[in-house]
Amino acid sequence: MDERRRRSPSLVLLLATGCVLALRGLRHAPPGAYIAVFGATGLTGREAVYQALQRGLEVRVLARNPSKLLSPLGSAGTEADQLMSDPKLTVIQGDVTKLEDVEEVLKSGVTGVVVALGGKTADVGETMLTDGTSNIIAAMKRIDAKRVAVVTSIGAGDSENQAPFFFKVLMYTMMNKIFKDKNNQEALFLNGIGSELEYTIVRPGGLTVEAPTGVINVIDGEAGSIARGDVADFCLGAILEPDFAYIRKTPCISSVGGTGWIKDRSAKSRMGA
Template identity: 70%
Template structure:
């Protein structure tokens, strides 16, 4: 339990369990692609333009890197674009090198400023990933909520519907899925962070968009496992690379089964998402 705490704290600052559901992702790392066991719609096979907010963060950079590997166009917003590096998890030997690509546009800006957010939507966007994070002492006590509301407003103005937002295990109604010692931190040192996360989730749930609130367990920078479990019980850990793949699937796969839901995800244990996905989509799990 104590070994897991640092990764759980990382979840909150970034953004053995009974398993409801699991799936095999298409990206396994090192640039190699495997056949996915997830039935993808035809539209998901087309190249997309993905907006990533918090693009230079540990999870955001995984989203950017993997989307580019898949052939998508990416527009990212971050305070300091020069901080964007190839991520450790899926970057292999290239990890920590500057991340550049002809299909990548990075915008320097503050997500709490609507005018900066609007710059991202000057081009047509197919899907949006919000992977914001940071200490409240650095980014403020309401950055997650204020920034996400700006993103939602811009999406509505431009008619963009698909949204994935990374929050944390313990947020919203998942408090009981956090390990006890992490709950103590949620109630004390991290109280303001979780108030912001809870308000952020509420804004997303009320948005009317095709959203997926993604609540990862303890975050690591390990290579992707390719398997992501949607859990009901206490959280384990999960590589940021797997979280990124889940978010990308959420905004690219037309019939993604967790739209309008807030799944908690982990890399430990699991059954087949292909087997159970229709029930999950109907909320019958």
């Protein structure tokens, strides 16, 4: 067996009571659903992995440091910050900027991909998002996988006017390099090598690590805030739901605050309750 691969033995993480209520409306996974998550050790990526396992999905992830694949603060409640472990979880140690590592994750059978890459530019470089996502697109094409949800940010691309004023200041100062990379990452799908994929570019408002609310709204005005667990829920919907409404679109999502609320994406409304 590849030394970089660790097959997890058993799921030991339980949802806290309050988080169970927040996630209860989530749909179960389609039979045989098999997904990949990149950026899995980040705060949003952890949520995507954790929630996918709760749905019964087979999950493959790439991690430079697998010991950082911890249960998320939002969804896991009192069981947060424990190493995630499940028979349906395969963790491969590697680097998203290396195509061979990405191809090791994206094996035949993977039908959907969540891209939640991030990190400080000083740590990951100025083009990691674009370089890594280019590799993901190439590897997806190789196995004919179509669905991908890519988490960027409010303010990226044509959403500048949806960013609050103070955030715009950061975009053009301290965060200038990371936003250049985010814009180039989005362009890979909007008019680049990933344009034929069934992508959803997810632009969340201000991110929190609170328990997921189950309320996710697409807005066309100024962004509010949203729990990372709700962002993960939206991303899983984007790669699992056959009739997902935002394929080849760039929705801005918020749960609290913001203006111009368009469509309720709460688990409750999706289940028709």
